[in-house]
Amino acid sequence: MKKYITFGEIMLRLKPPNRERFFQSPLLEATFGGGEANVAVGLVRFGLDVAYVSAIPNNAIKIKRKKK
Secondary structure (H helix, E strand, C coil): CCEEEEECCCEEEEECCCCCCCCCCCCCEEEEECHHHHHHHHHHHCCCEEEEECCCCCCHHHHHHHHC
16 A cells, blocks of 8 residues: 655644634634645545654644644
8 A cells, every 4th residue: 555645834723713803802722734734634534544744843832733
């Protein structure tokens, strides 16, 4: 079976809850994505063997991402 590898940067999306405007809410929801990551997820859903290669800084965001 072939193995697919995607290379790219992971993107952090911050958005306020409940369709509020950015500065209307003191809270923000964080989600991760990015074109290459989305392609990797799509290929996995087709049952393919996939790896995702990226570099992220050693900070609290990296720690949160590793837990998912």
